[in-house]
Amino acid sequence: MNTTTSFFSPVQSQIHQVEHLMRSQAENQHPDLQAALDHLLASGGKRIRPTLTLLVGRMLGGEEPRLITLAAAIELLHTATLVHDDLIDGSLLRRGIPTINSQWSPGATVLTGDFMFARAAKLASDTNSIPVMSLFSKTLAIIVNGEITQLFSTHCKIDREEYSRRIYAKTASLFEASACCAALISTDDKELIEEISLYGRDIGMAFQIVDDVFDFTADQTVLGKPVGSDLRQGLVTLPAISYIEQNPEDADARELGCGNNFLGNDKVNRLVEKIRFSSAIEQSLLEADRYVDSALKRLQKMPAGPARDNLTELTRYITQRNV
Amino acid sequence: MNTTTSFFSPVQSQIHQVEHLMRSQAENQHPDLQAALDHLLASGGKRIRPTLTLLVGRMLGGEEPRLITLAAAIELLHTATLVHDDLIDGSLLRRGIPTINSQWSPGATVLTGDFMFARAAKLASDTNSIPVMSLFSKTLAIIVNGEITQLFSTHCKIDREEYSRRIYAKTASLFEASACCAALISTDDKELIEEISLYGRDIGMAFQIVDDVFDFTADQTVLGKPVGSDLRQGLVTLPAISYIEQNPEDADARELGCGNNFLGNDKVNRLVEKIRFSSAIEQSLLEADRYVDSALKRLQKMPAGPARDNLTELTRYITQRNV
Numbered sequence: 303m304n305t306t307t308s309f310f311s312p313v314q315s316q317i318h319q320v321e322h323l324m325r326s327q328a329e330n331q332h333p334d335l336q337a338a339l340d341h342l343l344a345s346g347g348k349r350i351r352p353t354l355t356l357l358v359g360r361m362l363g364g365e366e367p368r369l370i371t372l373a374a375a376i377e378l379l380h381t382a383t384l385v386h387d388d389l390i391d392g393s394l395l396r397r398g399i400p401t402i403n404s405q406w407s408p409g410a411t412v413l414t415g416d417f418m419f420a421r422a423a424k425l426a427s428d429t430n431s432i433p434v435m436s437l438f439s440k441t442l443a444i445i446v447n448g449e450i451t452q453l454f455s456t457h458c459k460i461d462r463e464e465y466s467r468r469i470y471a472k473t474a475s476l477f478e479a480s481a482c483c484a485a486l487i488s489t490d491d492k493e494l495i496e497e498i499s500l501y502g503r504d505i506g507m508a509f510q511i512v513d514d515v516f517d518f519t520a521d522q523t524v525l526g527k528p529v530g531s532d533l534r535q536g537l538v539t540l541p542a543i544s545y546i547e548q549n550p551e552d553a554d555a556r557e558l559g560c561g562n563n564f565l566g567n568d569k570v571n572r573l574v575e576k577i578r579f580s581s582a583i584e585q586s587l588l589e590a591d592r593y594v595d596s597a598l599k600r601l602q603k604m605p606a607g608p609a610r611d612n613l614t615e616l617t618r619y620i621t622q623r624n625v
Numbered sequence: 626m627n628t629t630t631s632f633f634s635p636v637q638s639q640i641h642q643v644e645h646l647m648r649s650q651a652e653n654q655h656p657d658l659q660a661a662l663d664h665l666l667a668s669g670g671k672r673i674r675p676t677l678t679l680l681v682g683r684m685l686g687g688e689e690p691r692l693i694t695l696a697a698a699i700e701l702l703h704t705a706t707l708v709h710d711d712l713i714d715g716s717l718l719r720r721g722i723p724t725i726n727s728q729w730s731p732g733a734t735v736l737t738g739d740f741m742f743a744r745a746a747k748l749a750s751d752t753n754s755i756p757v758m759s760l761f762s763k764t765l766a767i768i769v770n771g772e773i774t775q776l777f778s779t780h781c782k783i784d785r786e787e788y789s790r791r792i793y794a795k796t797a798s799l800f801e802a803s804a805c806c807a808a809l810i811s812t813d814d815k816e817l818i819e820e821i822s823l824y825g826r827d828i829g830m831a832f833q834i835v836d837d838v839f840d841f842t843a844d845q846t847v848l849g850k851p852v853g854s855d856l857r858q859g860l861v862t863l864p865a866i867s868y869i870e871q872n873p874e875d876a877d878a879r880e881l882g883c884g885n886n887f888l889g890n891d892k893v894n895r896l897v898e899k900i901r902f903s904s905a906i907e908q909s910l911l912e913a914d915r916y917v918d919s920a921l922k923r924l925q926k927m928p929a930g931p932a933r934d935n936l937t938e939l940t941r942y943i944t945q946r947n948v
Contacts, residue, residue: 335770412735416738417766427758432753439750442739442742446736446739
């Protein structure tokens with residue numbers, strides 16, 4: 303563990319409790335549900351959302367047991383959306399581990415995701431907070447509506463606004479909820495709640511932009527999928543948008559957004575390489591930095607202390623992390 | 626409308642409000658979501674669950690706006706589970722109307738169901754009751770766990786207990802929640818809440834048994850599917866269980882439950898006809914009557930008045946209805 307990830311340490315034992323609570327959600331249920339949950343939890347992930355929830359709650363003086371319950375609800379909701387996502391995309395691996403849909407029938411995969419939604423909602427209700435429940439279910443609706451919009455979009459849009467809306471729905475909305483729900487059960491101060499929600503949104507936006515950059519720049523073996531796989535699937539992310547803005551005359555790029563979701567293999571390979579080595583990468587990371595700067599400013603309005611310091615590290619980590 | 630369904634009249638205007646509230650859940654979302662919701666609501670259904678919620682709430686002095694919100698949450702949850710069920714079963718029609726999965730891709734169908742789960746949870750949280758939220762999410766977990774158990778069961782079980790567990794998970798748990806949640810937001814009397822929950826469970830059990838009988842006895846054109854379709858799909862329901870108990874020597878029936886989910890066409894046709902004209906039908910309906918009798922006794926402990934009278938009619942209707 304290096305200094306940029308040292309913010310994980312102070313909440314490590316709570317994260318273990320979060321994972322234990324998530325795993326216990328399939329107790330006394332069909333054994334295959336327990337197997338699915340164990341499998342999904344074993345595949346890991348950085349647990350950045352529960353870490354965010356725990357640190358925000360700690361900073362604002364929340365009760366630890368409720369924060370742990372909330373963090374488990376958030377991470378289980380996140381995991382459930384991934385189960386359905388992987389089914390819909392036909393993904394066979396996630397973080398190098400076989401997906402549920404690669405091993406089970408579509409029906410069993412749908413129901414596993416549904417079960418996890420149900421248990422996530424139960425955990426959210428265990429926080430005993432109506433505003434948490436309300437935001438929790440609203441956030442799920444935002445995420446799903448975003449996916450439906452993407453699924454039904456008939457052509458690639460080369461549009462920053464549309465991109466922002468998309469990554470808000472996909473990623474930033476749940477970061478926002480992770481921070482906001484933690485605040486809701488920790489303080490009555492409306493200004494603090496509002497500010498920390500926007501903080502969560504900011505780092506969520508930065509997180510997704512960095513992910514979208516990695517899709518172009520990271521090593522294929524580390525990514526576990528081909529470089530530029532978003533573009534190959536017809537998904538135009540910020541590096542591509544930025545490249546097209548700077549190279550309006552590029553013939554390959556001009557074919558995007560003309561009702562033509564899928565360029566041929568040669569064209570897409572060429573375009574991915576051009577974007578990868580263009581200033582669009584740096585431009586995109588600068589955009590992520592702007593979100594991080596905004597987030598850091600919001601943090602300054604929060605109560606000072608070790609938890610705020612940890613959140614400052616977490617915020618910087620968003621753009622400094624590797625894949 | 627005949628006398629046996631006159632209990633629908635007193636809540637008809639509230640049911641319209643419930644439907645309006647359900648339909649409004651897709652406002653400002655992707656237009657195809659609105660289309661899906663309109664389509665699902667147009668296909669109708671008897672709205673027996675929201676009627677139950679509204680009448681129980683009225684009997685126990687609940688506030689009408691909260692009851693309408695709750696009833697919409699319950700019916701939307703029910704509709705969402707049907708969307709995923711039809712996808713998993715590959716059903717092309719429900720109540721004579723094309724299913725979502727018959728018109729859309731599996732991915733879009735999964736997400737439509739997910740969106741409806743999210744909005745149902747939001748409506749449940751709008752009732753401002755933690756116990757309602759908690760029971761709501763628990764009930765979804767019970768329904769989904771029941772479906773997974775059925776999906777993973779490797780052979781037909783000829784077992785009344787297993788059948789009872791199955792129809793509780795599939796149907797009675799949501800009837801129980803419809804009644805219990807209405808009570809939770811209407812009264813603090815724990816005994817009344819407990820008793821009306823069991824009432825809901827009783828009529829839910831009776832409702833599903835009668836449905837399972839219809840699968841053998843109703844006209845194919847009215848059912849919208851072949852007579853005996855449960856058995857054809859390897860699902861052993863009460864009429865089949867009862868027939869096998871009474872005819873242990875029947876060669877076709879003996880083949881069920883031997884790890885052999887699907888009898889050949891000839892055998893299953895013969896068996897369906899034998900069950901259809903056997904006393905197993907009457908025996909099954911007597912079992913449903915026993916649940917209705919138990920439900921009516923529980924109703925007697927409730928506050929007297931027009932709402933209780935309506936619930937008495939609703940209870941009798943469960944076994945007297947046509948398909």
